Amino acid sequence: MTKKADSDLVRRQNRHLVLEALRFAGKAPRIELGRLTGLSLATITSITTQLLNEKLLVEDSDSGQVPFKRGRPSVDLRLNPEAALVMAMKISIDKFELALTGYSGNRVAHEIRTEPTYNLPADEAARRASRFILDFLKAQNLEPARIHKIGIAVQGAVESGIGHLMWSPAFKAQDIPLVEPIKRLTGITCELANDANMIAEGLMAREHYQYKGTTAVIFTGYGVGMGLVIDGKTYHGATGAAAEFGHMNHIPHGALCRCGRAGCLEAYASDYGILRHAEGLPDSVPPPLNAVEPSVMAALETAARRGDKNALGAYQNAGEAIGYGLARMIAILNPDRIMISGPGLKAFDLIEPSIMTAIAEGVVPALRSKLKIETMPMDHDMIMSGTLDKLLHELDREVFSRADH
Ligand SMILES: [Zn+2]
Known part of the structure; x- marks a missing residue:
């Protein structure tokens, strides 16, 4: 590599560090940017001057004092919204x-x-x-x-x-x-x-670029989905269709799924799958076109918490489907974290015991000793x-x- 190419690469990495630090911090003075990025104040000054000239950054007018001279180290910098x-x-x-x-x-x-x-x-x-x-x-x-x-x-x-x-x-x-x-x-x-x-992606952005681990984000509710982060990067697969967790087969020739196939995990663990089971309907009853009303699921949760056997059985069944699905995923990927989210989390207390039992049954202890299973409330806008x-x-x-x- 030539010297010129080498210094271009360093400059590019440093510019990226400064932009990411500001994206995470919102605003920061140059001194703080030095601390956040590990770069010297001289390097920070040179890079931020260039970024200000390119109108990628702006000096924050709300810093409490009007800068007498551009480039003062104590003035806050932020990304330019424009x-x-x-x-x-x-x-x-x-x-x-x-x-x-x-x-x-x-x-x-x-x-x-x-x-x-x-x-x-x-x-x-x-x-x-x-x-x-x-x-x-x-x-x-x-x-x-x-x-x-x-x-x-x-x-x-x-x-x-x-x-x-x-x-x-x-x-x-x-x-x-x-x-x-x-x-x-x-x-x-x-x-x-x-x-x-x-x-x-949203979760990774919130945790900043420092996260380098492997996390499976599971979404439960009207469907069951997965976002997979491997070594800090979202994994999309060869065609972008990777991590179709909800449509992994749970039981061959089993319950009818919204995708048209039979036995998918989602057909047991999504809202409609849980409801179908709780109502005692056969697995061959087609899923509804629209999402199940939240009030219907809330009533089912209440019934389960009051000890209704059919409702409890349906949630147990859902947790088992998710747990065995996770066990297969854990055996292949050895993730350090599983994050469960989505509207289905409201019933997490009802499905968690059977998820844990299924994982314990399905995975050797060495693979799950350091595994963290966390929940993250679904924010509508995520x-x-x-x-x-x-x-x-x-x-x-x-x-x-x-x-x-
Ligand atoms: Zn399916």
Whole structure:
């Protein structure tokens, strides 16, 4: 490697360290940036001067004192919200959701549009999504060219590589092209991911770039999903469809799943699977098209806590399905942490004992001795904020850490 290339690489790494430190801290004076990044004050001064000139950073006018001279080490610096704009789109049953943020992570706008998704033909989904994106930007008085990228998160199996949604409970149609037609119709670059992966991205962003471990984030509720972080990076697999935890087989030829197959883990552990079992319905009864009402699940939880045998049995069954699924995953990946989240967490006390029993039965002790199992309350916005966090981190790492961006 030449000396020039070498120093370019160092500078790029240092710029990335400064951008990430500010993304995590919100704002910090140069001295604090030195402490956070381990770089000398001279290096920090040189890099921040360049980043200020490129308008990627701004001096914080709320620092309490008006700077007499630009570059004073005690003045707070922050990411410039105007440096870039990114958008997140969530597509779920009968609902399109959009959010727009500036480079500093500041939320600019948010809107939900009702769209009857289920019967939309495959080629109509991208048209409806594009129309919503263009209307949304028009209302914000923004040209599409101002948007760096849109991240689209959908429940179901995606092929990120080709940008197609292969299967989703939101659509009857399968193999729905999204990325290419949305890009063509709006002029904005976009990418497609599974919603559980975006929850994992959001979690990783919150924990900062220091997390280098392996975590499986399990989502339970209207479906069962997984976001997989291996050695600090979200794992997407060959086509972007990795970690389809909910559609791993639990019992061959078993209960009917929303994906159309029989015996998936989700068919036992999601809301509809638990309800079907508690009501004593046969496993062959097709899952409902829409999500089970939260009030119905709340009533079932109450019944179980009062000792209703059918309700208790259904939750025990759900915990067993999740626990054996986790045991298989643990045996393959040896993760250091499992994080369980989603609306299904409300009934965690009812499913936890059978999850633990199944893991203890299914995995040798050496593999689970250091394993931490934690829960994380679902914040409604986690899929949207995770999608936005991913795009912002990508800007820090891939785009703005280069001096020639
Ligand atoms: Zn399935």
